[in-house]
Amino acid sequence: MCSMRWRPTPCCRSRHPRPCAAITSAWQGAPNWRTPRPGAGSMSSHDRSRNTHMPSTDTNVSLQPALRLDGRTAVLGILGDPVAQVKAPAPLTARLQQAGLNAVLVPMHVRADDVAALLPALLTLHNLAGFIVTVPHKQRVADLLGDGLLPGARRANASNVVRRTVQGGWQGELLDGTGFVAGLRAAGFDPRGRAACIAGAGGAASAIAFALADAGARSVRVCDIDTAKAEALARQLQLHGVEAGTWNGREPGEAELLVNATPVGMRVDDPRPVPASALRAGLWVAEVIMAPAVTPLLQLARERGCIAHEGRHMMERQLGLMADFFEPAILAIAPERLEVAA
Amino acid sequence: MCSMRWRPTPCCRSRHPRPCAAITSAWQGAPNWRTPRPGAGSMSSHDRSRNTHMPSTDTNVSLQPALRLDGRTAVLGILGDPVAQVKAPAPLTARLQQAGLNAVLVPMHVRADDVAALLPALLTLHNLAGFIVTVPHKQRVADLLGDGLLPGARRANASNVVRRTVQGGWQGELLDGTGFVAGLRAAGFDPRGRAACIAGAGGAASAIAFALADAGARSVRVCDIDTAKAEALARQLQLHGVEAGTWNGREPGEAELLVNATPVGMRVDDPRPVPASALRAGLWVAEVIMAPAVTPLLQLARERGCIAHEGRHMMERQLGLMADFFEPAILAIAPERLEVAA
Numbered sequence: 001m002c003s004m005r006w007r008p009t010p011c012c013r014s015r016h017p018r019p020c021a022a023i024t025s026a027w028q029g030a031p032n033w034r035t036p037r038p039g040a041g042s043m044s045s046h047d048r049s050r051n052t053h054m055p056s057t058d059t060n061v062s063l064q065p066a067l068r069l070d071g072r073t074a075v076l077g078i079l080g081d082p083v084a085q086v087k088a089p090a091p092l093t094a095r096l097q098q099a100g101l102n103a104v105l106v107p108m109h110v111r112a113d114d115v116a117a118l119l120p121a122l123l124t125l126h127n128l129a130g131f132i133v134t135v136p137h138k139q140r141v142a143d144l145l146g147d148g149l150l151p152g153a154r155r156a157n158a159s160n161v162v163r164r165t166v167q168g169g170w171q172g173e174l175l176d177g178t179g180f181v182a183g184l185r186a187a188g189f190d191p192r193g194r195a196a197c198i199a200g201a202g203g204a205a206s207a208i209a210f211a212l213a214d215a216g217a218r219s220v221r222v223c224d225i226d227t228a229k230a231e232a233l234a235r236q237l238q239l240h241g242v243e244a245g246t247w248n249g250r251e252p253g254e255a256e257l258l259v260n261a262t263p264v265g266m267r268v269d270d271p272r273p274v275p276a277s278a279l280r281a282g283l284w285v286a287e288v289i290m291a292p293a294v295t296p297l298l299q300l301a302r303e304r305g306c307i308a309h310e311g312r313h314m315m316e317r318q319l320g321l322m323a324d325f326f327e328p329a330i331l332a333i334a335p336e337r338l339e340v341a342a
Numbered sequence: 343m344c345s346m347r348w349r350p351t352p353c354c355r356s357r358h359p360r361p362c363a364a365i366t367s368a369w370q371g372a373p374n375w376r377t378p379r380p381g382a383g384s385m386s387s388h389d390r391s392r393n394t395h396m397p398s399t400d401t402n403v404s405l406q407p408a409l410r411l412d413g414r415t416a417v418l419g420i421l422g423d424p425v426a427q428v429k430a431p432a433p434l435t436a437r438l439q440q441a442g443l444n445a446v447l448v449p450m451h452v453r454a455d456d457v458a459a460l461l462p463a464l465l466t467l468h469n470l471a472g473f474i475v476t477v478p479h480k481q482r483v484a485d486l487l488g489d490g491l492l493p494g495a496r497r498a499n500a501s502n503v504v505r506r507t508v509q510g511g512w513q514g515e516l517l518d519g520t521g522f523v524a525g526l527r528a529a530g531f532d533p534r535g536r537a538a539c540i541a542g543a544g545g546a547a548s549a550i551a552f553a554l555a556d557a558g559a560r561s562v563r564v565c566d567i568d569t570a571k572a573e574a575l576a577r578q579l580q581l582h583g584v585e586a587g588t589w590n591g592r593e594p595g596e597a598e599l600l601v602n603a604t605p606v607g608m609r610v611d612d613p614r615p616v617p618a619s620a621l622r623a624g625l626w627v628a629e630v631i632m633a634p635a636v637t638p639l640l641q642l643a644r645e646r647g648c649i650a651h652e653g654r655h656m657m658e659r660q661l662g663l664m665a666d667f668f669e670p671a672i673l674a675i676a677p678e679r680l681e682v683a684a
Contacts, residue, residue, distance in 0.1 A: 067409045069435060071420075071428035075448045078413075083469065086413035093411060106417045106448055107469055114466035121463030124456035127425065127449055 130163035177211025183313030192216035221247035265295035281305030472505035519553025525655030563589035607637035623647030
């Protein structure tokens with residue numbers, strides 16, 4: 001067991017106590033899907049702009065040539081408050097329909113106080129296959145689902161996807177960490193046998209830490225401006241048999257991967273979540289922030305010879321994981337496969 | 343007051359006691375919107391195929407060039423059981439978006455027993471602008487809305503459209519009759535000063551009878567295989583000051599319009615809802631049945647020199663009425679107008 005002593009450092013902070021806020025920011029922004037940009041439609045160019053300033057268009061998927069929308073369409077919701085910033089409806093709908101599934105994802109703006117009453121009511125919409133959960137409802141939904149949580153969601157006590165079961169209940173999972181690791185792998189970094197350090201100890205950090213451990217990471221160290229929070233996450237990881245501890249947030253040490261799992265970097269006047277001293281040439285520096293695509297941290301990382309891994313990778317990979325997660329629930333409602341244009 | 347004595351006749355029947363079943367059948371069928379048929383996209387060719395066998399494509403509107411679907415999209419539902427047969431989602435969504443409204447209509451499959459609990463729960467989805475109500479929920483929803491009913495829905499005790507108010511409640515209206523009259527007018531028949539007879543005395547017949555009276559029809563006579571039902575509707579019309587009575591279902595008398603407001607004609611082996619003797623040359627004979635487009639009644643009407651008015655006219659006109667009805671509720675949620683391609 002590695003249990004490093006956590007020391008407070010001004011360079012490692014989480015100003016926004018909402019868990020998973022950084023991850024959910026991945027869905028931020030509301031481009032006009034009516035005007036597809038060049039390159040739209042491809043879901044596979046995940047590593048095209050690594051270490052470049054080329055803007056990603058991966059999630060700007062147009063719903064052209066046409067959307068299937070009829071009485072047999074299975075519906076998915078995305079629950080959030082607010083919900084205007086979410087990006088998932090068009091690209092996930094396009095992805096599902098391109099896979100031959102008659103389904104559509106629509107936003108559902110619900111207040112935290114109403115979530116408990118809403119979940120059983122949504123069960124009575126028999127063609128609602130499930131829903132994505134975003135800020136601030138991930139923990140609340142996990143609390144409400146109880147035995148309906150799959151292992152990843154239970155471990156993190158947070159759920160970002162919920163589907164209808166054949167028994168007529170809800171089943172929740174957390175795909176944030178899995179999506180992050182899938183994004184890393186697709187970009188060329190396999191966590192197996194490697195040490196990682198994480199800035200942040202909230203919901204996003206927890207999901208990523210466990211997913212890195214699941215992927216065979218040698219060790220995971222975490223830091224947070226809230227000492228107790230970092231120590232608690234380290235202990236929780238250790239309880240699950242993970243080689244884990246706290247991190248000083250200043251030097252990468254033996255780590256080959258540094259993850260910013262805080263929301264610091266989303267706002268124009270944000271400081272960097274870690275100082276320049278934490279950025280060693282050759283280190284993979286990963287964000288979960290989607291906007292801006294290249295945060296000040298990633299910019300500095302590039303200048304110092306690190307490999308900058310943008311937040312969009314996690315979102316792009318989650319689209320596929322979400323499609324896989326919802327597919328059985330969609331097919332139970334809309335079993336007829338759509339004709340898909342070649 | 344005209345209060346003709348109702349006499350039972352085998353040619354005038356309502357085998358399906360569900361109110362408004364014939365009207366709701368207007369949304370039946372589930373064409374594949376991914377493959378637009380020639381002529382799709384036009385909402386204005388309402389009278390193109392009058393008295394011809396040309397199939398209508400008016401409601402087969404493709405969602406090309408693209409659908410706007412993002413976190414700011416206002417959602418509309420269509421509540422029914424079953425709901426697979428509804429046709430409205432694609433054409434109403436297309437119509438709303440062509441009008442610059444960021445909205446999408448999705449099916450919501452809900453059982454009758456769950457409607458009462460669902461209505462308040464749907465209010466907690468703050469970006470749900472409203473919903474269409476179809477079989478078998480029109481009366482149940484009207485009962486639940488109580489003071490939230492607009493005059494047309496209150497009079498018929500049935501609601502097929504419900505929108506969110508600025509006060510945060512639901513407000514219901516019934517557009518079936520208004521849509522029917524709008525379809526008649528667009529096809530060239532103005533009910534003002536003219537006598538009409540209606541086969542059927544259920545929800546569809548009631549809505550149409552009141553709408554014809556509102557439009558200035560001189561008299562409205564109704565017949566039904568259920569004597570008491572026809573007499574009750576005639577009395578209700580009279581109470582509202584309408585020149586109304588029962589009809590023998592065999593001769594048109596002075597009527598210039600004959601409406602089949604029963605579901606008889608939807609099934610292949612259905613008899614005609616009225617006998618040939620009811621069809622005088624020059625009489626307008628109107629259906630509310632959508633499939634088949636040309637019922638055996640309309641076929642016979644043409645052969646006898648009547649003007650056959652297909653059921654699709656009512657649905658097509660309702661799309662516009664529904665768009666108008668939902669527009670303020672949509673704009674309260676999604677005030678930003680979409681750019682609409684010229």
